[in-house]
Ligand SMILES: Cc1ncc(COP(=O)(O)O)c(C=O)c1O
């Protein structure tokens with residue numbers, strides 16, 4: 001591929017300017033200089049537009065943002081402002097949603113192994129419902145009801161509909177062989193419905209299924225919806241959630257269904273299966289992925305004659321685990337020259353201590369790429385920051401929202417002090433010599449006034 005990066009992979013407000021590509025009216029090169037790298041940049045207008053499109057397709061009150069895709073206070077608030085509910089999958093995600101001011105009745109709690117403290121926190125927050133995943137969880141809810149005064153909990157039952165879909169086996173969830181949900185086969189889900197209906201600790205509100213993530217074929221989402229809807233209709237529950245899972249394009253030329261197509265397909269499938277009620281969905285990736293991109297600084301370019309070229313940047317698997325985990329593919333471009341042809345083939349790698357720390361195995365890059373260039377990987381707004389780690393004690397990147405020519409820091413970059421904040425062992429008696437911390441050294445090298 002020697003063509004320029006496709007605009008289909010860029011955030012909606014991406015424009016060209018004298019200093020290269022701008023998003024939200026702010027040149028990316030300026031963001032790299034101002035906030036440092038690696039940096040996650042989100043187009044706020046794009047995020048809001050995707051939320052609105054989802055609500056337009058499925059109806060107000062019928063869309064929950066799957067916050068696992070990307071969550072921070074600003075993102076939770078944005079999704080809430082745009083009328084989405086929040087799907088949280090742990091006590092931690094619940095805490096962030098509440099911190100952002102999202103009311104409990106706009107939150108649903110998921111998880112295949114919720115502990116008692118998560119259930120109690122959900123009840124205390126007054127969540128809309130808890131998506132119950134197992135009989136053991138029902139035991140826990142009934143115990144808390146009997147011994148800790150837990151009021152009857154609104155619940156939705158997650159079923160495994162026997163339809164598994166998605167971009168990689170690690171992210172397919174709805175098959176019979178799955179850790180998630182009550183199997184529709186062998187009457188397990190029917191028994192769960194019976195038990196919830198007869199339990200003093202639960203108020204059954206509906207049925208839920210999620211077949212998998214990064215699904216590009218809408219027929220697979222429709223198959224999952226059909227199986228779940230048939231069961232929901234037979235059991236006569238009030239609500240039906242058909243999960244998230246809509247895929248996105250990571251490379252040029254991938255066809256991706258729009259929200260409207262997803263809605264039409266799952267609605268038709270559910271109707272044909274006998275379901276007459278509303279449908280709710282939980283998109284994550286399809287809201288945030290393309291709105292976000294990652295900026296890195298190129299640190300080394302190593303040419304191995306007759307083998308390949310390696311381009312190393314200042315992040316890697318600690319800010320984008322997806323290539324290592326799912327062999328996911330990405331593209332890259334230089335913000336200073338977004339329309340430059342990309343004839344150079346190179347392996348784009350991070351700075352971690354393993355050869356599997358690859359961001360793009362065979363990247364197409366401009367021929368004049370050089371050390372200290374700012375480089376961008378688009379479509380990293382989902383499951384990038386969310387799965388970031390401190391491997392090799394790299395501080396996690398900052399996150400910036402851009403809109404109308406303004407950049408807003410929404411998550412600050414971690415510092416080296418942050419890396420030590422959980423260590424309870426006292427520092428060595430002498431401690432690091434004054435003036436040898438990385439911040440001191442960087443400050444010492446900076447020209448006066450910089
Ligand atoms: C229960 C549930 N709902 C929604 C989602 C969101 O999925 P996606 O980001 O693929 O839309 C997931 C993750 O796949 C999930 O497990």
Ligand SMILES: N[C@@H](CCCC[NH3+])C(=O)O
Nearest residue numbers: 068171213214322382383
């Ligand atoms: N982390 C996965 C998606 C998991 C979906 C959550 N159930 C990814 O990056 O593709």
